[in-house]
Amino acid sequence: MxxxxxxxxxxxxxxxxxxxxxxxxxxxxxxxxxxxxxxxxxxxxxxxxxxxxxxxxxxxxxxxxxxxxxxxxxxxxxxxxxxxxxxxxxxxxxxxxxxxxxxxxxxxxxxxxxxxxxxxxxxxxxGTTSIAVLDAGDADMGGSPNAELIGWDDPRVRALYNRVAQSRNGWLDRTDYTWASAWQGFEKLPEPRALYGIVRADNIVAVAGYSCTSPSIAPSFDAHFDMHTRFLFAQDGAGLADALTLLALHGPTAGVIEFVYPTDELRLSIRQGQRITEKERPAWMTRLIDAKAAIAARGFTADVTAEVHLDVIDPQLPHNHGPRVLQIQNGTGVLETGGRGDVSVDVGDLASLYTGYSDAGMLRAAGRLAGAETGDVEALRRAFSGSAPHLVDFF
Ligand SMILES: CC(C)(COP(=O)(O)OP(=O)(O)OC[C@H]1O[C@@H](n2cnc3c(N)ncnc32)[C@H](O)[C@@H]1OP(=O)(O)O)[C@@H](O)C(=O)NCCC(=O)NCCS
The missing domain is CATH 3.40.630.30 (Gcn5-related N-acetyltransferase (GNAT))
Structure with a gap:
């Protein structure tokens, strides 16, 4: 060779x-x-x-x-x-x-x-990553946010992100490397850049990191610059509202704000939610490297019980290939070798179900889950129910 x-x-x-x-x-x-x-x-x-x-x-x-x-x-x-x-x-x-x-x-x-x-x-x-735009003034949720300029190495930033990310399907559990990479993404934004914490009772409840980019140096009475957010996360709706308002306070001189954030959530949060435009929604792809370990590692909705007899097709990784029984109960999943192999599933489609991106009924309608009966579709739906998988990091 x-x-x-x-x-x-x-x-x-x-x-x-x-x-x-x-x-x-x-x-x-x-x-x-x-x-x-x-x-x-x-x-x-x-x-x-x-x-x-x-x-x-x-x-x-x-x-x-x-x-x-x-x-x-x-x-x-x-x-x-x-x-x-x-x-x-x-x-x-x-x-x-x-x-x-x-x-x-x-x-x-x-x-x-x-x-x-x-x-x-x-x-x-x-899963997807959403890039949305909104006129800066439309992000105004009222009030005067209590914001503090903070350093990127402020440990409160990491602590808040970690708390927020764990309740969101797909967000990275950032390692030192992926934190460094996220900061590098922020630093690639043009100057001026700033990172703010929204403070409530001495705690940071939201973070907004953004840049104000001037497209032109010509004097103009139109908007002078656009804004790009790269760090935006909040522990609750009130924190997000304050972070959005902080951005909106650039409204008199700013044009649009570009967000890397779940658009649907922004649409719910912003008063005139219809004004948000999704610019791009690139989809990311996932592979199960070790399907058994992946099922054991993720959490499942606590009161869901499901059992499906799968026949997993994985030509590249034989340890994933063959009949497997998927069982979910008490918030835990197991994937054991054996069973009847009722539902033939490509390992890629299993990944798409696993993250909660694909609906089992949609896959079956597309001819992808050969042998699946209605009960199997419902069990797979129950098993992998949850918020839509999303990423805010690029790599
Ligand atoms: C994409 C890239 C890595 C493919 O490298 P390569 O060695 O030529 O790919 P291979 O010969 O192994 O082809 C494998 C498959 O990739 C896909 N592929 C390769 N070149 C492609 C092209 N120009 N357009 C679309 N698909 C392509 C095809 O599915 C191909 O399989 P097929 O020939 O059986 O249809 C290479 O074209 C590249 O470096 N592109 C620019 C950077 C990039 O896009 N990287 C991928 C980032 S996710």
Whole structure:
């Protein structure tokens, strides 16, 4: 075989950066101090000495049903143009699935630019990220928020995020690395940037991090700048309302605010909710690396009882393949080998059910759950019910 698949060789980070710039666009110079996963989390393809492609695995976790599920974020999948259409990306992915399994990772999630590549390796659409825009003045919820300018390293920011994220399906249980990556995303926003805490009884109850971007330096009586929020989370509706009002207080001079936040929740929170426009809703894809571990790790609604006899199809990872009984009770799930195998389910579709993104009835209507009776559909619906899976991080 002409290509070897191995860890990125030390010294090839700059070449990887060049291929990434060719692959995704961008003119930022190589920065040796930039955040990168370790070499054993960077799987590369070589043609002799030449780097042909690579992907990165970001150690992380996502919250599902109030419990943290270990997740390998696959990012920066690139193959140099001269090596494309030779199956290298598929081989990189195959190696990354094995690596994540060795690492004991339960699931893997990624943002796809081509779904066919990832579907062929057991990923399926499993949640969304919403980018919405609203005229700044329309975010005004009234009152004068008690806001304090805070530093990004203020431990109260992390503490509040951790409390908020765990009740939201799909949000990252951020590791040191994913925190650093989130801050890097914030720092990529143009200046001026600011991070505020909304303070109530000496506690921070909401965080709003945003930038005010000037599209033009020409004097104008129109709005002078747009705003981009990258950090927005609140412990309750009142906290969110104050954070939104803080943003809205730029209304006299600002144009629109761009949010990376669940649009549906903003629509509920804002008085004139109909004025929110969703600009983009990219869907992310998830794969069950270890289906049994993934089911054991996530939380389920406490009063739900369900049993479904599945026949899981997973050509890449044999430890997931074959008949399995899914049982949910007392907020806990188990997936045991055996059973009647009534419902044939592709491992990708199981991931899509697992996160709560796909409805079992919709999958069956699309011809995807062969053998499923109405009772099976209802049991799967009960099992994976919960809030819509969402991410506010990019990786
Ligand atoms: C996407 C990319 C990684 C594919 O690399 P590659 O080594 O050429 O891919 P492979 O030869 O292994 O092809 C695997 C599958 O990927 C998909 N794919 C590959 N190139 C594609 C293209 N230009 N358009 C759409 N799908 C494509 C196909 O499903 C293909 O399978 P098929 O040939 O059986 O249909 C490469 O084109 C690239 O680096 N693109 C720019 C960066 C990017 O989009 N990365 C993915 C980020 S999620």
């Amino acid at each position: 002409r290509y070897t698949i191995e860890n990125l060789r030390d010294g090839d980070q700059e070449r990887a950066h060049q291929i990434a710039a060719q692959s995704f666009g961008g003119n930022r110079p190589f920065d040796p101090s930039a955040l990168l996963p370790s070499l054993d989390r960077t799987i590369a393809a070589y043609d002799g000495q030449a780097l042909a492609g690579r992907l990165k695995i970001v150690d992380s976790a996502q919250w599902f049903g109030g419990r943290s599920v270990s997740m390998g974020g696959v990012s920066g999948v690139i193959v140099a143009p001269e090596y494309r259409r030779r199956g290298i990306a598929q081989r990189l992915l195959d190696a990354s699935l094995q690596r994540m399994h060795e690492m004991g990772t339960a699931i893997s999630t990624l943002y796809a630019t081509t779904a066919t590549l990832y579907r062929s390796r057991g990923y399926e659409f499993a």
